Amino acid sequence: xxxxxxxxxxxxxxxxxxxxxxxxxxxxxxxxxxxxxxxxxxxxxxxxxxxxxxxxxxxxxxxxxxxxxxxxxxxxxxxxxxxxxxxxxxxxxxxxxxxxxxxxxxxxxxxxxxxxxxxxx
Numbered sequence: 563x564x565x566x567x568x569x570x571x572x573x574x575x576x577x578x579x580x581x582x583x584x585x586x587x588x589x590x591x592x593x594x595x596x597x598x599x600x601x602x603x604x605x606x607x608x609x610x611x612x613x614x615x616x617x618x619x620x621x622x623x624x625x626x627x628x629x630x631x632x633x634x635x636x637x638x639x640x641x642x643x644x645x646x647x648x649x650x651x652x653x654x655x656x657x658x659x660x661x662x663x664x665x666x667x668x669x670x671x672x673x674x675x676x677x678x679x680x681x682x683x
Contacts (some may be wrong), residue, residue, distance in 0.1 A: 577618075577674035579610055582625065582667045585653050589628070589662030596630075601656045609648040610670060617644045618672025622651070626665035633658045639666065646672075 585604055588596035595602055620641040629635060638654040653664055 575615075575674040575676045577612065577614060577670075577672060579612065579618075579670045580668065581608065582665060583608065583651060584626075585651065585664045585666060586661075587663040595655065595661040595664075597660075599658060601654070603652060603654040605642075606651045607648060608651050608668065610646075613675065614646040614670070615673040615675050616646055618646070618670040620644050620649050621669045621671075623667050624664060625667045626663065628662040628664075630660035630662070633660045635659060637661075637664075641668070 583606060585606055586593060586595055588594065595604070622639055622641055624637070624639060627637075634657055636655050636657055636659045638652075640652050640654075642650045642652050649670075651666060651668065653666070655661060
């Protein structure tokens with residue numbers, strides 16, 4: 563499945579916000595990503611420090627992946643519910659995969675609010 567999106571930014575005010583988030587450390591706590599089987603997911607809300615004028619483009623990357631080498635490595639990482647104020651960071655695995663911990667880096671790029679913007683409703 564392929565998805566392509568062209569996002570045109572017409573504002574002179576383009577912002578980039580970045581962050582990093584440890585989603586879980588289930589090895590230390592005996593949590594479900596380490597001890598569980600089958601479908602497992604975690605959803606973590608991320609709030610932008612400064613809101614965008616409209617929903618930005620969000621790019622994700624795994625910056626730390628600590629997993630059991632004796633099981634299959636399965637992962638699905640995505641951003642969902644992206645708005646001008648934030649998004650949900652979603653990590654999903656399945657089967658016998660055992661993940662001790664995951665850290666994700668994110669970058670959001672989009673038009674920023676400007677002090678000269680008028681909100682006419």
